[in-house]
Amino acid sequence: MRREDRIVTKLREKLKEKIITINVPRERRIFIHIKPDALRESIKFLRDIGFRHISTITGVDTGDSIELIYHLALDGSIELSLKLKVQKDDHKVPTITDIIPGVVLYEREVHEMFGVNFEGHPDLSPLILPEGWPRNIYPLRKKYTLEHLRNSIFKEEDEK
Numbered sequence: 274m275r276r277e278d279r280i281v282t283k284l285r286e287k288l289k290e291k292i293i294t295i296n297v298p299r300e301r302r303i304f305i306h307i308k309p310d311a312l313r314e315s316i317k318f319l320r321d322i323g324f325r326h327i328s329t330i331t332g333v334d335t336g337d338s339i340e341l342i343y344h345l346a347l348d349g350s351i352e353l354s355l356k357l358k359v360q361k362d363d364h365k366v367p368t369i370t371d372i373i374p375g376v377v378l379y380e381r382e383v384h385e386m387f388g389v390n391f392e393g394h395p396d397l398s399p400l401i402l403p404e405g406w407p408r409n410i411y412p413l414r415k416k417y418t419l420e421h422l423r424n425s426i427f428k429e430e431d432e433k
Contacts, residue, residue, distance in 0.1 A: 277303055277351060280322065285429055287318050303353040309366065316343070316369045319355070323347045330379040330385040334415045339364055339387050343376075359389060361414075368394040386413040 274282075277297050284305065286294065291311035296304040307315050324345040331342040335358070343355040359366055368391040370377050381400040382392040388411040391397065399406065412422055 275300070277301065280347075280351070280353075283322060284315075284318070288315060291315070301351045303351065304356065305353065306356045309357045309359055312355075313367050313369060313372065315355060316372050319345055319353065320372055325373065326355060327373050327376050327379070330383050332375065332383045332389065332413060334387065334413065336415060337361065337390055339389055339414075341366065341383065341389065343369075365392055365401045367392050370394060385411070387411050388414065 277300065280303060281295055281297060284295065288311055291308050291314070293306040293308060294304075294307075298304070305315075307330060313314075324347050326346045328344045328346060329378065332345065333340040333342070338360050339360040340356060340358050345353045345355065347353065357366075364387075366389055368376075368380060370380065371393075377395070378400065380394050381397055383389050384394070384397045385400055385402055388409070402412070407426060410417065410426075412424065
């Protein structure tokens with residue numbers, strides 16, 4: 274049995290109904306879509322079986338929700354993408370900084386660009402956007418066009 278297949282079997286046994294889909298499109302590549310309430314349990318389990326490195330967290334505005342994709346690696350040989358969706362009107366996700374400390378900056382970036390609140394994160398202060406950027410304006414959300422961003426920024430400056 275391939276290593277990917279053993280990992281998938283372990284994940285199915287551990288997470289059961291919390292998994293929405295698992296896809297292994299090719300050797301050394303695994304995609305898992307989970308229910309949002311399974312994030313911490315999934316990350317802990319993956320860390321414990323060797324996925325200790327996270328290369329980034331990708332945020333995607335799908336229109337009605339924000340999709341988060343956690344990109345993990347096992348010994349540089351297997352890549353795993355753990356995906357979950359959060360609703361835009363309830364965009365809260367628990368932090369995983371206590372499980373994999375290296376995600377501190379990735380969570381801050383996703384918070385700043387998409388407005389996802391990582392509950393329990395030690396510091397969600399601005400990371401990338403310039404000082405004075407308007408609050409609650411998340412530049413990578415689809416609703417914000419370049420024109421809308423420009424107007425929001427200049428409106429904020431005019432009010433000062």
